[in-house]
Amino acid sequence: MGGSVPLDRSTTWPYEDGEPAAFSYARFSSPTVAAAEQALGELDGGEALLFASGAAASTAVVLALLSPGQTVALAEGAYYGTGVLLDELERWGVRHVEFDQTRPPPPDADLVWIEAPSNPFLMMPDFETAAAHPAPVVCDSTAATPLHVKPLERGCQIALHSATKGLAGHDDALVGALVTNDPETAARLREFRSRTGPVAAPDVAWLLLRGLQTLEVRVARQTESASTIAERLRAHPAVELVRHPGFGPLLSFDVADAQAARQVETSTRLIANKTSLGGVTSRIEARSRWEGDRVPAGLLRLSVGLEPPDELWDDLAQALSHAGPLE
Structure with missing residues (x-):
């Protein structure tokens, strides 16, 4: 990631020979956002997608991957904002239960949500036990960053970051991220983001790139x-x-x-x-x-x-x- 990536604030780009090119409309993607996603993806070992905040990324995981009547198993002692968000999403028919992340998740969970480490109790999960569960596993590794924890290498399907925190690192960029090495999951999350609109702005993507250079x-x-x-x-x-x-x-x-x-x-x-x-x-x-x-x-x-x-x-x-x- 040498040099400075140009900040492109465009919202539309010309078609090529009458067809949309790599970039056509900023709600789908943009050059600066794509550059930041590539840099973060290389750190975490997967395909990264940027969102308007960590909460927006968390919301996307639930609404893109689950249906009404399904259950999230959330680690006890996880970031309180995640529990508040899941309380809100119960209006859409997705319930959640809490479990000890050092032990097996509930067998009937449709999505397992762990933190590495938890915030503010700073407990690490049992990755092996979580990965053995048949449901997809999302790991919030905000407090660790990919320098200390790479969830995809530990059997998780999705790494989640409130990139506002350590990744951007300067208290001036509100941005979230999801990283996955599963092509189908990546495609579904990208589709959800394009349809519903919580994509990160190019300015914050540029600031995230700046932060990654000194991470x-x-x-x-x-x-x-x-x-x-x-x-x-x-x-x-x-x-x-x-x-x-x-x-x-x-x-x-x-x-x-x-x-x-x-x-x-x-x-x-x-x-x-x-x-x-x-x-x-x-x-x-x-x-x-x-x-x-x-x-x-x-x-x-x-x-x-x-x-x-x-x-x-x-x-x-x-x-x-x-x-x-x-x-």
Whole structure:
């Protein structure tokens, strides 16, 4: 992926000899989007399709592949937004149940949905057990990126990314992606996208391409810094539990309660108190504001950016001093 790909904002292109060429209308595809899809597909080992957001990509999986009366088996502790989305899609007759992704999925599931790692609990699935299920398996590997987890190599049919996060990496591109190595699945997803319209815009595809060019160096730095901070958090008297899979920028940790979590998140100076993950700047938030009692009241999610790790730790340590020690 050398050099810069031109940004083509065209919505239509001329026919060739009276027939549509490779690009005819931007809802179907466009040069900049196709270039970003090729780059991501090479990373993940399949054919990539870009969508307007991670939620749009998730919606496409369900509505393109399932019918009313069918069931999604969703990993317990998965990104809460996925569960909210599936709740919404029950109006269309698709139900979902949750299961422990370290164990076999329910036998009657028509689609298995796992996360590697889960967000915010950062648990890895049992890929072999999931792949043994007769239903297609979709794996959300947003927090890992293809540098650490390649779901298609682990038996999954679809890799899903909220590419807004680590892949684009700069908090300026809202974009989702699906990657598959099954031609029939790719054709169906492309058909659904063309018919319903949730394709990514060329501007965000260009920004995604920019992010992919620095992905390896960004993730390496974030992994090193996050591992250092996780180790220091484990020794801190105000911290009850630390979760980090050993790779990537994302970790979570528990302080005493919701009040302590709020004290920490509002006391940081270098680390921003905001949502999302995978960007070049660090951010922290108490997840119970979004997820309620499905997470511990004192759970804080931290996404480590590219700032010097010692400076991040100094900021986190002074913020933790406002939480007080565990009783």
